[in-house]
Amino acid sequence: MPFFTVGDSQIPYDLKRSDRATRARLTVTPNAVEVVVPVSATEEDIAAMLHRRRGWLVEQTQSMREQAAKANRVQRFVTGAKIPYRGRLMRLRVEPSDDTLVEVTYRNGFLIGCPRSVSEASRDVLIESALRLWLRKRLREDVAEMVKRHGETWELKPKGVQIKDQKHLWGSCGQDRVVNLNWHLIFAPKTVLEYAVVHELCHLRHRNHGKAFWSLVGSILPDWASRKAWLDRNEHFLNLERVEV
Structure with a gap:
């Protein structure tokens, strides 16, 4: 190199x-x-x-x-660890269960039901995988609701929506009218996620970042600038990384 x-x-x-x-x-x-x-x-x-x-x-x-x-780094997915979620660090509680799969629920924090049959060596990997799946599913649900609400109101209907692991972008809107969003946005406040969704929807009408584009964004979200500023300032917060010990 x-x-x-x-x-x-x-x-x-x-x-x-x-x-x-x-x-x-x-x-x-x-x-x-x-x-x-x-x-x-x-x-x-x-x-x-x-x-x-x-x-x-x-x-x-x-x-x-x-x-x-x-950046947020977790050494072990055990009770007391903290996971970023919607702009806050939320506590993790892990409890043994008789199920065969790791179960994730959220009640003012993450509750993880981990099968007793899982070995100590595999526990962190399985919990991390289950958490990522749960977070991506929740993001898809949030995005679907926002796209439906703003798309119908402002006649900004994409051909499809994809949740991706994008390295350099929070979102994009292709010529095929498919909106792509970075799954790490689940770690941002819901208002910031809404800004990212609206930003890409507005590209369905305006392909650049000219005055007409920002005027449309402002019509939908008058406080878009503060939401964007949070995203620019807190990029380091929007991740979930397990550190090998």
Whole structure:
């Protein structure tokens, strides 16, 4: 993997050449730095672009490290652990059960019924899997209700809705009029999820982020700016990660 040197720091990055790229594009995420360039770009072109963006690159990688340090991490899915849900950290309670499957319920916190037959070595993996399935199902239900309500009121009806694990996006709306939403939005307050849903629905009418687009968003959600600001500030909160001990 190539790397770019800034002072005493070496920043590794993934380099991709694309037939579709007309200019260089630099993306920084918590897990990687990605550089996409046109096929015709020379090594000198790439080095010059990285040199021009070196200040921004250092600032963004530092910001991502800080966000990663704040991310929600769970070592064990046991009673007392806390799981993010709708903008809050909710307590987990695990109880033995005589069922054959892990059961998840929510009553001011997560109640996990874990079969007595499950081995200690498998317990965390099975509970995590059951939690993820429960959270994704709840998100689908929330999104379906919001799409129906706003879609019918404002005549913004997508061809379909998909819940995905998107790395760089909270949502998208394709030319096929299918709305995609990141399942990690279940960790945000419901009002923030509603903003993400409305944002993508508005792209059914306006494909860009021009004045007409934001005017439509504002007609549906007058306080959209505060909801968007929460999403921008709290990206680190919107995950569920188990740390191997």
